Amino acid sequence: MYLKEIELENFKSFARKTRIPLLHGYTSVTGPNGAGKSNVTDAILFVLGPKSSRVIRAGKLTDLIFNGGKDKKPATECKVSLIFSNEDRLIPIDSNIVKLTRVVRVSESADGYYSYFYVNDRKSSLGEFDSLLANARISADGYNFVQQGDITRIVEMSNLERRRILDDIA
Amino acid sequence: MYLKEIELENFKSFARKTRIPLLHGYTSVTGPNGAGKSNVTDAILFVLGPKSSRVIRAGKLTDLIFNGGKDKKPATECKVSLIFSNEDRLIPIDSNIVKLTRVVRVSESADGYYSYFYVNDRKSSLGEFDSLLANARISADGYNFVQQGDITRIVEMSNLERRRILDDIA
Amino acid sequence: KKVGFLKIFGGINENFKKTFAELSAGGDAELLLENEEDPLSGGLIIKARPKDKKVVRMHALSGGEKSLTALSFIFAIQAHEPSPFYLLDEVDMFLDGINAENVAKAVKRSSKNAQFIQISLRKVTLKESDHIIGVTMQRDGMSEVVFKPNIGDMADNPAEPADQP
Amino acid sequence: KKVGFLKIFGGINENFKKTFAELSAGGDAELLLENEEDPLSGGLIIKARPKDKKVVRMHALSGGEKSLTALSFIFAIQAHEPSPFYLLDEVDMFLDGINAENVAKAVKRSSKNAQFIQISLRKVTLKESDHIIGVTMQRDGMSEVVFKPNIGDMADNPAEPADQP
Numbered sequence A, B: 001m002y003l004k005e006i007e008l009e010n011f012k013s014f015a016r017k018t019r020i021p022l023l024h025g026y027t028s029v030t031g032p033n034g035a036g037k038s039n040v041t042d043a044i045l046f047v048l049g050p051k052s053s054r055v056i057r058a059g060k061l062t063d064l065i066f067n068g069g070k071d072k073k074p075a076t077e078c079k080v081s082l083i084f085s086n087e088d089r090l091i092p093i094d095s096n097i098v099k100l101t102r103v104v105r106v107s108e109s110a111d112g113y114y115s116y117f118y119v120n121d122r123k124s125s126l127g128e129f130d131s132l133l134a135n136a137r138i139s140a141d142g143y144n145f146v147q148q149g150d151i152t153r154i155v156e157m158s159n160l161e162r163r164r165i166l167d168d169i170a
Numbered sequence C, D: 001k002k003v004g005f006l007k008i009f010g011g012i013n014e015n016f017k018k019t020f021a022e023l024s025a026g027g028d029a030e031l032l033l034e035n036e037e038d039p040l041s042g043g044l045i046i047k048a049r050p051k052d053k054k055v056v057r058m059h060a061l062s063g064g065e066k067s068l069t070a071l072s073f074i075f076a077i078q079a080h081e082p083s084p085f086y087l088l089d090e091v092d093m094f095l096d097g098i099n100a101e102n103v104a105k106a107v108k109r110s111s112k113n114a115q116f117i118q119i120s121l122r123k124v125t126l127k128e129s130d131h132i133i134g135v136t137m138q139r140d141g142m143s144e145v146v147f148k149p150n151i152g153d154m155a156d157n158p159a160e161p162a163d164q165p
């Protein structure tokens, strides 16, 4: 199983519909400061780790929707799809390709947004995402994802905070 | 007025007596990780900012004495001198060269060390250092010295902590 | 609970010793519990000794040595519960060229068994990877993705001189 | 007390606007007080807008943009109470080549009026400086100082390719 492609639309600085095909092995992502590299990490965590907006540097989920950039109109919804190759059926769905899609749309409701989940373009839920990903041992909470600044945080944290990292694993 | 030379002896990783001549203008210091670059900053702060050991990454002042490195005997005292060119008499001493020296020696006393101060090789005190440096507007407490990690600390601190930086200046 | 914790601690400590020795090309390090009798009442201490030096407290290490130690700890945790997919965002920022290259080589080895995506500005890292993706932003504030970016064009990125290892 | 604080705040804010515009080659930024009536009861907000983008909250900026903003704030404070001597330790770590070069050029300009010592692993920075001092450590754990180190030898340091700007 591996991540085959990421599709972004109006997610943070990725206004245009953008496809990022990925391969097995070791891929590096590079580019100038502020280009949007860490926004790609945020897009992956947006789909895999719906539980916490802290993780994706946003005060509220609608901060993730393209804000218009220099001179365009702000968008009203953002969409990210992760497309996994699932030949080994690590994700318990009987299909070679599994596409997980998450959409957040601005709304008049109390929270200010609606959140939608799709599996292979079929409407789904946060609960289903959780159980599919748990089977594949892909979790947004562990250190599989080392965000920018995590190294400094580990260096600066107290001995007690460091021990708590091991508690979470137990 | 400028810093003309730094002399170190048994200060952290600088075991051998080391002289570092400096010039006007813009000097860069480079070298591999762990070579001892930041130890040079610590040496300057050791002389200029005797009040706080937090500043020089040491639990206790005796941590600043050469610990023996790979296979030598630990030293029992460390010494750092800062030699300033003082033609403009910014430091209120009537001499073209002002040498500030600080020594810390391991001792049996309650603190575990003795600390000595010298001005142009004449015995001095912490109080005299303070007043000489205040005149020259060289302070270890302001942001004249940007230590490794200060940038990250400013980015991560709360709005209240950032305001306190301005309070200290007032 | 204590038994479960100690088992995890032991496993990660073994990984950590191996990983630090590998990344620091000859140093040694270990994890210690502040309170062995009752681990959950104390903290976790990291002790690291870079090659040819005495052990010092974590905060007396250099910036690069600390970040290499933290990275070894992270890799040790990752090895404890393998996943098919990993993402590293600018973990090589504080490292000099030699250390950054050691880390990139270690990731290259791990990428035989799992997919790794590493965001980096360093040429030594870009050179080790199998594929490179470029992200740029035009003057309109919108990001774009470029495939097979020319590393030379990335001159605005810190990088080892093309003629150097 | 409040009057004294507001005077300092005003002065540093002016410096900060100028410095950020210079270092970010066209962005704009400012300092804001959470409570203008009673500044000492609230915090200090930093707002920054990189060129060709909308203003976002400080934590939504990129790693490099944040560090450029923090550095502008530090330089603004330094300009408020000039000193004959400054020391900067690896302040260019998060910056790409272009931003690191802008910072080095700004330091070069300031070094006409004061002495600057900058610890850095970046070639763009070493190139801008008037003098270079190398620090190395032999296998005995003892530091040594090298004058006129050959930048090429520093190949183990992140650096722009010698043939690139």
Ligand SMILES: Nc1ncnc2c1ncn2[C@@H]1O[C@H](COP(=O)(O)OP(=O)(O)OP(=O)(O)O)[C@@H](O)[C@H]1O
Binding pocket: A011, A012, A013, A014, A031, A032, A033, A034, A035, A036, A037, A038, A039, A040, A063, A064, A065, A066, A067, A068, A069, A148, C135, D050, D053, D054, D056, D060, D061, D062, D063, D064, D065
């Ligand atoms: N909702 C949004 N709409 C448009 N742009 C956004 C949005 N949220 C954040 N941004 C922009 O994204 C940029 C940050 O991108 P990102 O953090 O991915 O940069 P990066 O490539 O990782 O850079 P660095 O190398 O400095 O870490 C910021 O400049 C910010 O203005």
Ligand SMILES: Nc1ncnc2c1ncn2[C@@H]1O[C@H](COP(=O)(O)OP(=O)(O)OP(=O)(O)O)[C@@H](O)[C@H]1O
Binding pocket: B011, B012, B013, B014, B031, B032, B033, B034, B035, B036, B037, B038, B039, B040, B063, B064, B065, B066, B067, B068, B069, B148, C050, C053, C054, C056, C060, C061, C062, C063, C064, C065, D135
């Ligand atoms: N009392 C001491 N005696 C001997 N060596 C010491 C002492 N205190 C610290 N050291 C050594 O100094 C080294 C750290 O040096 P320093 O922080 O100056 O490195 P640096 O050149 O700034 O590296 P980086 O680029 O990673 O920041 C450590 O490896 C540590 O072992």
Ligand SMILES: [Mg+2]
Binding pocket: A037, A038, A039, A148, C090, D062, D063, D064
């Ligand atoms: Mg980033």
Ligand SMILES: [Mg+2]
Binding pocket: B037, B038, B148, C062, C063, C064, D090
């Ligand atoms: Mg350092």
